[in-house]
Amino acid sequence: MKVAIIDYGSGNIKSLYNSLNFLNYTPILTNDTKEINDCDKIILPGVGSFDNCISKIHTKVDIENLKNEILFKKKFFLGICVGMQILSSFGFENRKTNGLNIIEGVVEKINTKLLPLPHVGWNNIEIIKNDEIFNGIESLLDFYFVHSYRFKVKNKEHSLAETNYGEKFSSVIKKDNVYGVQFHPEKSQSYGLKFLSNFLKL
Amino acid sequence: MKKKRLIPILLLQNGKIVQSRNFNSYQILGSPINAIKRLSEWASDELIFLDISNNDNYDLDRDDYNVENLSNLLDIVENVSKKTFMPITVGGKIKTLKDIEIRLSKCADKVSINSEAFYNKEIIKEASKEFGSQCIVSSIDVKKNGNFYYVYVQGGKKNTEIKIHDWLNFVQDQGSGEILLNSIDMDGQGKGYDLNLIESVKDHIKVPLIIAGGVGDYNDFCIGLSYNHIDAVAAANIFHYKDQSVYYAKKMLFEKGLNIREPDLFNLEYEDDLL
Incomplete structure (x- = not known):
């Protein structure tokens, strides 16, 4: 099986690469259309701001092709952190920006009610809908988060776990x-690796 | 609920892992590889590597434990990140956005900026704009002079004559995502964190606060974590005294009912379950 990690100049993708390596996979770091199309699974990382990631991905990646791979060829796809957020319809970090509109919803600042931002550290996830991605992962385990904005999905059915x-x-x-x-599965030790392993086994 | 964090700090001076006392006497520890292994146990919530070298000459003892040739701090970081899947902050000698980019490309998730924020008042703003606030930690070294706490730079050698409250407001306004607050007075003393300093910054903290400097026993972590405005407790020297020290510290805190993650004593047998 071939896995692509999309390399568009956002974040520490080497850690993601290392974690897949640890699981005995050798992913390809690429933004090349042909290489992406040759892969069976695609992972989109992302750190920094929504608007910055969107503008970077538009310059480096053929978005229509990527959407084709996801929406019509139905390749398993995983967006991580801002890589997940930009799947939304809109983001409101710094300015209103269109997302890739693959999962309907908006990305807005977390209403922390006085807790400090960014939300940095280990927090638990409550599984609200069972899925193969949680094989061997119980509800309420801790994962590593670092973000100030959150994805509000339009259709509640699309939410598998909450924090x-x-x-x-x-x-x-x-x-x-x-x-x-x-959260960052590549930074979440045992259960983060388990989560990635589950995705790779889909 | 979000957990509070326990963060080991590795101090590297010219390629050696050292213990520090008041920022001016440094003791070199035996095997760097053992020290790295000990501190990067999976019971740690994050790792901070601080380069406190005076120059860029590294000479690391190697060959033990079959660890690849480690020629400098970033190679160490890169190696650690192949085996420990947790966030890593790298600090020391950061002067430009390029310096940050190099560290991030070698598997750092965050960088800590200290002296340069004083010499270049724009760097935090520019760095947080480029890499995101979540990536920029302000490392602040503080020493008491008379009745006030002042910010020191250049490894604690130069008093900026800026009061801690003013500096905290500045670095947070500029976009720092976290604060690493070090007490020079308490550093290496083993007498506990500087509680007066902790109290005095209470109303000036808007981002997660990590405290360092002075831990003598695990109970000092309990005291630190009991403050609402402290998100993480960090230490360097204490973890070097025995094996699995991070695990034992974490276990003690967890058993005392503190809001931290249950310690994970990683061993290689467990690796098979992950594949």
């Missing part, structure tokens, strides 16, 4: 073959 930080937000989402995760 509480001042307010409850979706920490794992899914629509058909597309998964998104707000």
